[in-house]
Amino acid sequence: MPKAVRYDEFGGIDVLRVEEVARLAPGEGQVLVRVKAAGINPSEAAIRTGAVADMFPSTFPSGQGSDLAGVIEEVGPGVDAFSPGDEVIGFSNNRASQAELVLVEAGDLTRKPESVPWEVAGGLYVVGVTAWGAVHAVHPKEGETVVVSGAAGGVGSLAVQLTRRTGATVIGLADENNHAWLKGHGVIPVVYGDGVADRIRAAAPSGVDAFIDTYGHGYVELALNLGVAVERIDTIADFAAAAKYRVKTDGGTAAGPGAKVLAELAGLIADGHLEVPIANVYPLAQVREAYTELERRHTHGKIVLRP
CATH class of the missing domain: 3.90.180.10 (Medium-chain alcohol dehydrogenases, catalytic domain)
Structure with a gap:
C-alpha cells in the first residue's frame, strides 16, 4: 500500500x-x-x-x-x-x-x-506561482528599483530573478550568508534588521518604486515609509497590514491558471534563465x-x- x-x-x-x-x-x-x-x-x-x-x-x-x-x-x-x-x-x-x-x-x-x-x-508550484503573481502585481519596469524582503527564501529567490528579467534594479533583503548568491544573480544585497531603511536609501538614492514582501513583520510599513505607493506594494505574508493599509496580496491563485504558469517557469528553468x-x-x-x-x-x- x-x-x-x-x-x-x-x-x-x-x-x-x-x-x-x-x-x-x-x-x-x-x-x-x-x-x-x-x-x-x-x-x-x-x-x-x-x-x-x-x-x-x-x-x-x-x-x-x-x-x-x-x-x-x-x-x-x-x-x-x-x-x-x-x-x-x-x-x-x-x-x-x-x-x-x-x-x-x-x-x-x-x-x-x-x-x-x-x-x-x-x-x-507554490513558490513559483506565488513569486510570479507578486512580481506581476507590482508591475516592475526597466530602470525602476524594486525591494524584495526575504530575498533568499523559497518565494523571494524566484521573485528577485523574475523582477530582474523585467530590467528593474532589485534590492534583496537577506542574511549576509546569502549575499553572494544574490550578487551572482544581479541583485543588490542589503542585510535586514535595525537600520535597514537607511541601508535601502543608500542603495537606492533615487528612491524605491515597488516593494515585494515575502516575510512580513513590518515590511509593509517599511515600504510605506520609503515612499512606495500603496498600489505598488505586495505582501504574501502580512495580511493584517495589507488590510490596514490596503496594499496588494497577490500571489498564488492571483497568478492565473497554475499549470500555464508552471509551464512558463519550467521552460525558463530548462533554458537556464531561472534557478x-x-x-x-x-x-x-x-x-x-x-x-x-x-x-x-x-x-x-x-x-x-x-x-
Whole structure:
C-alpha cells in the first residue's frame, strides 16, 4: 500500500506521521501520479497548526502538500493529454501531494522538461506561482528599483530573478550568508534588521518604486515609509497590514491558471534563465525533520521531500 503524510488534529510538528493509505483509482479527468518529489511550504505549517482555520478549514485525518512532480501511473476517463509513463509537474488542491501516489486533475499538470531535476520540479508550484503573481502585481519596469524582503527564501529567490528579467534594479533583503548568491544573480544585497531603511536609501538614492514582501513583520510599513505607493506594494505574508493599509496580496491563485504558469517557469528553468535553489532534500519518512528546518525561517531556497 502507498504511504502518505497524515495528521489527526491541529498541532505542532509532532502531529505529523507517515502511514499506509488506500490506493485510489483516477476518475473522470484525473490521473494517478507516482510522486518523485514534493515541496514543503510555510502555508502548510500554518494550516496544520490551525492558525488559519477560518480561511482554510480542515477535516481529519488530513493530508498535506500542494507541490509535486512525478510519473503518471494511470489515467482516468476523458484524459487525452497524458499517458502512463509521462513525467509531469503539477499541484494538488486537496492537501495530498506529500505521498507516494496522488490523484491529480489532468488540468493541473504540465510536462516536465527532461533537464529540470526532480527536486526542482517537485518544489516549483507554490513558490513559483506565488513569486510570479507578486512580481506581476507590482508591475516592475526597466530602470525602476524594486525591494524584495526575504530575498533568499523559497518565494523571494524566484521573485528577485523574475523582477530582474523585467530590467528593474532589485534590492534583496537577506542574511549576509546569502549575499553572494544574490550578487551572482544581479541583485543588490542589503542585510535586514535595525537600520535597514537607511541601508535601502543608500542603495537606492533615487528612491524605491515597488516593494515585494515575502516575510512580513513590518515590511509593509517599511515600504510605506520609503515612499512606495500603496498600489505598488505586495505582501504574501502580512495580511493584517495589507488590510490596514490596503496594499496588494497577490500571489498564488492571483497568478492565473497554475499549470500555464508552471509551464512558463519550467521552460525558463530548462533554458537556464531561472534557478530554484534547493536547501535540502528529505525522505518522506523524515517529514517532521523537514518542517523543523522550514519553520526556523532561515532557509535559502526550497526544502523538498522524496517519497
